[in-house]
Amino acid sequence: MKRETLQKHIMRRVYYTYGIRVLSNPTLLHGLVMFGLLLVLTRFVSAAHVMQNLSGVRVGQLGHYAYDAVTHTEVWTLFLAAALIYTALSFRIQLKSFRVHTVHTEMMQG
Numbered sequence: 001m002k003r004e005t006l007q008k009h010i011m012r013r014v015y016y017t018y019g020i021r022v023l024s025n026p027t028l029l030h031g032l033v034m035f036g037l038l039l040v041l042t043r044f045v046s047a048a049h050v051m052q053n054l055s056g057v058r059v060g061q062l063g064h065y066a067y068d069a070v071t072h073t074e075v076w077t078l079f080l081a082a083a084l085i086y087t088a089l090s091f092r093i094q095l096k097s098f099r100v101h102t103v104h105t106e107m108m109q110g
Contacts, residue, residue: 026094027091027094027095030087030090030091030094031091033087034084034087034088034091037080037083037084037087038084040080041077041080041081041084044074044076044077044080045077053065
């Protein structure tokens, strides 16, 4: 096998390994899940209609409006909204642990 061909094979494996490492990063996976849930949620809920209805709510009636909106919606919409909120909260926790891990690693190396 020629040197150039061998180098191409080695570098291809290095790139594959790096790609797998980046794609398996929990922070990236959280972001992708949140993005996917947001896309699916927009298929069920029209943001323009929500804003239009929200602008018609009288002052002091926002709590009643939110309660009616939650109790009169479909189960799938509630499930998707809950999953999106859960993912966003766990993403925040993931970022905190990532920051702590990064600072700890830098302190150990430097």
